[in-house]
Amino acid sequence: MSTSTPSPVLRATGLSAGYGGADVVHGIDLELVTGGAPVGVVGASGSGKSTIVRALAGVVKPTRGHVTWSGRPVSKVGLRDKKRFRAQVRRVAQEGLGDIDPRSTVDRVLAGALTDARRAGVANGATVAELLDHVALEPRFATRVLGTMSGGEKQRVVLAAAIATRPSALLLDEPLTAVDPSMRGEVVRRLAETTAADGTAVLLVSHDLELVERLCPQVHVLAGGTFVASGSLSRVLSDSEHPAVRELAEAAPLAVQRFR
Numbered sequence: 001m002s003t004s005t006p007s008p009v010l011r012a013t014g015l016s017a018g019y020g021g022a023d024v025v026h027g028i029d030l031e032l033v034t035g036g037a038p039v040g041v042v043g044a045s046g047s048g049k050s051t052i053v054r055a056l057a058g059v060v061k062p063t064r065g066h067v068t069w070s071g072r073p074v075s076k077v078g079l080r081d082k083k084r085f086r087a088q089v090r091r092v093a094q095e096g097l098g099d100i101d102p103r104s105t106v107d108r109v110l111a112g113a114l115t116d117a118r119r120a121g122v123a124n125g126a127t128v129a130e131l132l133d134h135v136a137l138e139p140r141f142a143t144r145v146l147g148t149m150s151g152g153e154k155q156r157v158v159l160a161a162a163i164a165t166r167p168s169a170l171l172l173d174e175p176l177t178a179v180d181p182s183m184r185g186e187v188v189r190r191l192a193e194t195t196a197a198d199g200t201a202v203l204l205v206s207h208d209l210e211l212v213e214r215l216c217p218q219v220h221v222l223a224g225g226t227f228v229a230s231g232s233l234s235r236v237l238s239d240s241e242h243p244a245v246r247e248l249a250e251a252a253p254l255a256v257q258r259f260r
């Protein structure tokens with residue numbers, strides 16, 4: 001019987017990165033594995049969570065260490081492979097619609113994402129209605145213009161467009177902040193189902209500890225740009241003596257107080 005471990009689709013090794021010559025994250029080691037369980041990153045505002053996501057997506061360059069995509073340095077992905085990289089490594093960031101035109105209708109955006117996927121060599125037989133279902137949006141949303149939708153509805157369309165390319169890695173940076181908490185659980189449940197079926201490696205960055213706990217068996221706590229504790233969220237919050245973790249545990253909402 002083979003005992004080989006699957007190789008990571010994205011791996012950060014000794015990653016340091018930042019802006020204008022000053023590093024904000026230092027010596028980060030992180031692996032996202034195809035078919036592996038989602039990995040969470042939590043930490044105070046400004047601790048560097050989004051910077052790690054940007055470095056994994058190739059948007060910010062490492063100053064030390066490196067990020068590899070299926071073993072190749074992301075910084076060396078040439079023009080020819082850029083399209084495939086962008087389809088395979090999808091970042092859903094808190095910054096809103098990204099490059100999606102707010103005047104577009106939902107079905108145009110999602111049909112476009114499915115076409116992009118096919119052009120990048122990704123087989124996806126999904127329909128627009130199925131993509132909407134993956135993020136708990138009803139079929140009637142297909143004809144809506146994005147600019148007229150609520151923040152939470154827009155976030156779910158952005159997520160559906162990311163899933164359309166059946167990415168091997170999905171980097172979620174506060175993906176559901178505008179979705180109301182009662183709906184968030186259902187979106188996460190469907191998202192987890194879809195990504196698990198596709199073997200997509202998921203990284204979730206969020207201040208919502210309930211969401212992280214629900215989706216990610218493995219969590220890293222970031223403080224001052226370094227990982228200060230790692231493990232299951234419940235174990236980390238109850239066991240770690242690090243001041244940043246204690247602060248996180250103190251501020252945890254009632255629903256996660258049981259961790260303390």
Ligand SMILES: Nc1ncnc2c1ncn2[C@@H]1O[C@H](COP(=O)(O)OP(=O)(O)OP(=O)(O)O)[C@@H](O)[C@H]1O
Nearest residue numbers: 019020024043044045046047048049050051052207
């Ligand atoms: N484009 C930028 N130029 C200069 N500094 C930046 C830039 N983006 C982020 N920073 C700084 O880098 C540090 C880490 O920011 P980052 O956005 O990674 O933190 P975060 O943990 O994701 O925060 P939050 O939870 O508030 O989103 C912060 O001090 C921030 O001000």
